[in-house]
Amino acid sequence: MTLAGKKIVIIGGSSGIGLETAALALEQGAEVVIASRSADKLRQAHNTLGSSVSAYELDMADEQAVKEFMTRDVKRLDHLVVTAAQTWSGPFLATETSKARELFDSKFWGQYYAAKHAAPLLAEGGSITLFSGLVAFKPMAGAASLGAVNAAVASLGQTLALELAPLRVNVVSxxxxxxxxxxxxxxxxxxxxxxxxAARLPVKRVGQPGDVAQSVLYLLHNSFVTGTVLHVDGGHLLT
Ligand SMILES: NC(=O)c1ccc[n+]([C@@H]2O[C@H](COP(=O)([O-])OP(=O)(O)OC[C@H]3O[C@@H](n4cnc5c(N)ncnc54)[C@H](OP(=O)(O)O)[C@@H]3O)[C@@H](O)[C@H]2O)c1
Incomplete structure (x- = not known):
């Protein structure tokens, strides 16, 4: 498998799953661009990944900033991956509504803006990978807002797979x-x-960033997969 000659933009690529995805894409020969808010995290990621990576400060909750990043810095790309999100959980009644709105601003609207402003720049055969999460599909007390955001992202991704076709759009959960x-x-x-x-899961362990990064790479490579929500959860949905 190779990504030689492909340009991959990973918003959220300075940490966790995004950082690991950047490392795997680089191993496969891709040109990798990462973006996130914190200059410090970007510097550390740059040190980890090496000098061939381009790193940009970006708050994806700011639509104008996302638009400028895409048109001025990225210009063209083969694959967009958005792992960025700042999330929290908390009891529904005790949580200020403004906190729930912040969650949507970050994880839903951020991914919406990224998809919207990257889509016109994506090359033929390109793809978008968005990030949802377990609590959309396995509701958990205390995660009403996060579950709703994750469900909204999954629905957005599946609809965009129809609307932006033949570009492919998938969602990782x-x-x-x-x-x-x-x-x-x-x-x-x-x-x-x-x-x-871990004790409750069929696989008897929690996941590592590489487990999910491998799934992202699969979605980038497999041109027959679109509109899917790929659960990478060690069997958590079965419990
Ligand atoms: N880890 C889990 O157990 C889990 C479970 C379910 C779903 N997920 C989802 O998987 C995805 C990746 O999670 P992770 O665990 O890898 O998270 P992480 O390690 O916290 O990384 C999140 C990344 O997003 C960036 N970011 C946050 N807000 C941003 C914004 N407004 N604009 C640009 N960049 C932003 C962060 O950098 P800056 O701070 O520099 O911006 C960081 O690089 C997320 O969508 C998360 O909700 C994770």
Missing amino acids: PGIIDTPSRAGMDDAARSAFYESV
Whole structure:
């Protein structure tokens, strides 16, 4: 498998699943562009991935910034992957509505803007990969807003697969993956959470970023796959 000659743009490529996807795409010879908000994270990712990667500061919740990034910096691309999101969970009644709106601004509208402004620049045979998540398909108390955002992204992706055809559009729905997204948790609490999830899963472990990155690469390569929601969750939906 090779991605030689292909340009892959990964919004969210400075951490977790996006960073691992960038590393795999580079291994396969792609030209890789990563973008996220924090200059610090981008610098670290650049050090990890090597100097051939282009890194841009971008807040994908800002439509004008996304439009300028695509038209001025990216110009043309073969594949767009959007792993970026800032998410949280919390009890429905006790959470300010503005917090739920922020979640949509980040994970839904950010992916919407990215798809909208990248689509006209995508080469023939190109694709878009968006990110949903487990709690859309396995509802969890305390994750009403996140579940709704993830469901909205899945629906957006499937409709765009029809509307933007023959460009392909797919959606990845990760289960519990050990990424820096839980860096804010106390170490002991995070380990206990991962252990309790692992014990319930058929595969008896939580996911690693590489598990999901491999699935993204599959979606980039397989020209017969579009409009799919690919669950990469260690069997979590069965539990
Ligand atoms: N990890 C899990 O267990 C899990 C489970 C279900 C679904 N998912 C989904 O999988 C995707 C990837 O998650 P991950 O665990 O790899 O997360 P992560 O390690 O926290 O990485 C998220 C990336 O998104 C960037 N980002 C956040 N907000 C952004 C914005 N407004 N504009 C541009 N970049 C932004 C972050 O960098 P900056 O801070 O520099 O912007 C970072 O590079 C997300 O959609 C997440 O919801 C993850």
